[in-house]
Amino acid sequence: MPHKCARCGRIYDDRAPELMNGCSCGARVFLYLREKPGRTREKTIEKLKSSEISEKDIEILNEKFANELKNLNKTISLDIENLLRVSEGKYILDIASLMRGDPIVIKEREGVYYIDIPYSMKKKRRLEK
Amino acid sequence: MPWRRFVNWIRKIFSRRRVIRLGLYGPPNAGKTTLANKIAIDWTGEPVGRVSEVPHETREVQKKERVVVQVGNKKLIMNLLDMPGIATKIDYEEFMKYGLSKKEAQKRAKEATRGVIEAIKWLENVDTALVVMDSTKDPYTQVNITIIGNLEARDIPVIIVANKIDLKDAKPELIREAFPQHPVVEISGLTGKNIDLLYEAIAKYSR
Numbered sequence: 001m002p003h004k005c006a007r008c009g010r011i012y013d014d015r016a017p018e019l020m021n022g023c024s025c026g027a028r029v030f031l032y033l034r035e036k037p038g039r040t041r042e043k044t045i046e047k048l049k050s051s052e053i054s055e056k057d058i059e060i061l062n063e064k065f066a067n068e069l070k071n072l073n074k075t076i077s078l079d080i081e082n083l084l085r086v087s088e089g090k091y092i093l094d095i096a097s098l099m100r101g102d103p104i105v106i107k108e109r110e111g112v113y114y115i116d117i118p119y120s121m122k123k124k125r126r127l128e129k
Numbered sequence: 130m131p132w133r134r135f136v137n138w139i140r141k142i143f144s145r146r147r148v149i150r151l152g153l154y155g156p157p158n159a160g161k162t163t164l165a166n167k168i169a170i171d172w173t174g175e176p177v178g179r180v181s182e183v184p185h186e187t188r189e190v191q192k193k194e195r196v197v198v199q200v201g202n203k204k205l206i207m208n209l210l211d212m213p214g215i216a217t218k219i220d221y222e223e224f225m226k227y228g229l230s231k232k233e234a235q236k237r238a239k240e241a242t243r244g245v246i247e248a249i250k251w252l253e254n255v256d257t258a259l260v261v262m263d264s265t266k267d268p269y270t271q272v273n274i275t276i277i278g279n280l281e282a283r284d285i286p287v288i289i290v291a292n293k294i295d296l297k298d299a300k301p302e303l304i305r306e307a308f309p310q311h312p313v314v315e316i317s318g319l320t321g322k323n324i325d326l327l328y329e330a331i332a333k334y335s336r
Contacts, residue, residue: 089221
């Protein structure tokens with residue numbers, strides 16, 4: 001689902017780097033609408049465009065989350081992989097992607113990926129027992 | 130054999146009391162196993178799993194089936210599902226601070242990673258979720274927000290447990306503020322404080 005910069009109104013897609021690093025206008029606050037059945041991307045953008053928050057609120061939110069954003073470990077969104085093995089015993093997980101039920105894609109090192117294709121198909125049967 | 134069919138029919142009627150599959154989710158070291166143990170020991174006399182100050186002690190889903198809890202005049206039958214802690218980053222060096230050898234720590238990290246995936250897979254098998262959070266920590270984390278958002282999308286009832294209120298710097302009100310759309314129960318899994326309120330919430334909100 002798309003996100004809208006609360007200050008300049010620019011629309012960004014899910015996982016856009018600007019969501020983590022801040023919009024090109026400098027704001028770090030984005031409006032977001034939760035995914036709902038029947039709500040298309042176009043409808044979401046329309047709705048986002050009509051919703052506004054005041055400059056004062058943006059300031060408050062910016063201040064509240066500015067410290068948090070410095071520690072990027074807290075907000076992890078990976079590229080196509082959702083499980084990154086940094087080294088022996090060090091892992092980074094994209095839990096949002098895993099929870100969506102995406103197949104597990106493991107990035108072993110630059111350019112080497114493992115994809116667990118049967119995972120999403122197997123999942124249901126295995127859990128039903 | 131009509132008699133056997135009749136007996137089965139009677140059995141079916143009496144066993145209709147539904148079992149709630151209650152999943153305990155949350156970040157590592159939030160006190161999920163301590164809480165699960167508290168519930169299980171109170172009502173069955175046996176614990177669910179081992180507790181440790183080293184994060185990711187629970188690395189496999191721990192189950193305790195048919196825990197019968199009396200809430201007022203109502204009986205709740207629950208299958209407790211204690212999940213491994215969900216994290217976005219698992220680093221063996223963190224475990225070494227607790228005295229684990231490098232090899233042990235690396236093994237633990239691998240099992241913990243597998244545990245996170247396992248916990249996520251089990252979301253499909255949960256009727257009601259307790260999202261356990263440490264009241265001394267900031268609730269605005271990606272893990273908490275993602276878990277709750279996902280449970281909402283799956284239409285699974287969420288009860289937020291603001292745990293560890295026995296600690297001096299606990300701020301359960303921050304959790305209430307962060308997730309106003311869900312019931313929040315402030316408890317201490319360790320001392321059992323307010324645990325009755327949790328049972329009442331489970332009886333009220335679970336489906």
